[in-house]
Amino acid sequence: MLKLKTYQISIPMCEVVEKRKYPRVEKPIIIRFRIMPQKGQKKPFSDWDMVGVNDLSAGGLFFNSSYNIGIGTVMDLKIGFSTSNAPVKCMGIVTRVKKHPRTSIFGIAIAFMELEEYEKEMISRFVKTVLNSNFAAT
Numbered sequence: 001m002l003k004l005k006t007y008q009i010s011i012p013m014c015e016v017v018e019k020r021k022y023p024r025v026e027k028p029i030i031i032r033f034r035i036m037p038q039k040g041q042k043k044p045f046s047d048w049d050m051v052g053v054n055d056l057s058a059g060g061l062f063f064n065s066s067y068n069i070g071i072g073t074v075m076d077l078k079i080g081f082s083t084s085n086a087p088v089k090c091m092g093i094v095t096r097v098k099k100h101p102r103t104s105i106f107g108i109a110i111a112f113m114e115l116e117e118y119e120k121e122m123i124s125r126f127v128k129t130v131l132n133s134n135f136a137a138t
Contacts, residue, residue, distance in 0.1 A: 021059055023131060024055045025055060029080070031079045032077070032078040035075055051064070056126075058120045060112050066106070071095065093111055094110055
């Protein structure tokens with residue numbers, strides 16, 4: 001009988017591969033949003049509302065809301081990073097809605113539409129700054 005030696009290979013259990021196109025940051029930011037008019041309407045569906053964003057990237061954002069906003073809804077957004085800079089103004093489309101169990105709160109994922117290059121750069125710079133400051137703090 002032939003005896004074979006076995007060798008153990010140590011492989012990390014949790015190597016997560018990031019699938020997102022843009023890095024994101026989980027830092028509370030206040031934004032303003034309003035639902036844009038549906039086909040045939042002339043004025044926006046809603047007035048401006050303020051909400052805290054859970055996470056942000058150059059590709060979109062995620063926030064919690066008491067509104068059940070439907071997938072495919074187009075929104076007008078104003079993202080303010082500081083009082084010294086003008087907010088980034090852009091459009092977004094709802095790509096995912098998740099109702100939180102036993103609450104009346106909905107998680108809303110928005111993908112940016114037609115974001116100008118300088119606006120994308122402002123968001124990317126903000127995300128990078130926050131990520132670098134978080135990394136330096138650890």
